[in-house]
Amino acid sequence: MATDAIDRRSAAPMYDQLRRLIVDRIHSGELQPGDALPGEHRLCEQYGISRTVVRQALAQLEHEGLVERVKGKGTFVARPRTSESLVHTLEGLYDEVERRGGHVHSEVLRHERTVADAEVAAALEVPIGAPVVVLERLRYVDGEPWSLSTTWMPEEVGALTLGADLRESSLYRLLGEHGIHATHGVRSAEATVATHEQAQHLGVSAGSALLRLRSVSRDDRDRVIEFFLAHHRGDRSRFEFQLNREQSQAALTRI
Structure with missing residues (x-):
């Protein structure tokens, strides 16, 4: 970056000029995901601009998801977010990532029989206290922590999964082997x-x-086969929706 790269005669604000210079370096590959940007003081010196201008530029880049600011460490080029279609399809994370050439590994935190509390019972349409199987997994995508998910299944469905090694395989595929399909x-x-x-x-x-x-999924007999809650890292995931006029079934829920 040259010290005269900021055009003080331009109508464009100086913070936006700095933002564009950094964006250009990212898009050209000069700055790679995970690379550290120069510190605020260094950017001020390089461009002869104030710290306020630098902070405005970095704040805008952070808002756009291009950089990550880590307290006490600095500002780093963000890793690109991965698009996921998990909201509008019945695919699981394993199948979604495999389809685009990635790899999912799961750390199984819990996989056992338990009893349904009120929320789980309502979702699975079973009585409170009914036996269910719970599966809690920390999911890694290409070696990086991605999501934390907990799946509850009715006992007759979940029993088929007990003892199975789900670290490198898909729960949906396992159920499919037993004739259970969402x-x-x-x-x-x-x-x-x-x-x-x-x-x-x-x-x-x-x-x-x-x-x-x-998510609550049902089979072809309209039987609930699973209920899950998954928490995905907001800095790594982006959900995409396929929209068309003929199948507009989305609903806005007011809470």
């Missing part, structure tokens, strides 16, 4: 923030943005 259901996504426990698992700070996915 054919329809309801999924929703909402913004939330990481609890202390979630943050520890996902490698983020408590209070960081997460995307919360909630």
Whole structure:
């Protein structure tokens, strides 16, 4: 970056000129994901601009998802977010990532029989206290913590999964081997923030943005076969929706 790269005669604000210079370096590959940007003081010296201008530029880049600012460490080029279609399809994370050439590994945190509380019972359409199987996994995509998911299944469905090694395989494929296939259901996504426990698992700070996915899936007999809650890192995931005029079935829920 040259010290005369900021054009003081331009109508464009200086912070936006600096933002564009950094964006150009990212798009050209000169700056790679994970690379550190020069510190605020260094940028001020390089361009002869104030710290206020530098902070405005970095704040805009952070808002655009191009950089990440880590307290006490500096500003880094952000890793690109991965598009996911998990909201509008019945695919699981394993199948979604495999389809685009990635790799999913799961750390199984819990896989056992338990009893349904009120929320789980309502979702699975079973009595409160009914036996169910719970599967809690920390999902890694290409070696990086990606999501924390908990799946509950009715006992007759979940029993088929007990003892199976789900670290490198798909739950949906396992169920499919037993003739159980999700054919329809309801999924929703909402913004939330990481609890202390979630943050520890996902490698983020408590209070960081997460995307919360909630799903209830049914088979061809209209039987509920699973209910899951998944928390995805907001800095790594982006959900995409395929829209068309003929199949507009989205609903806006007011809470």
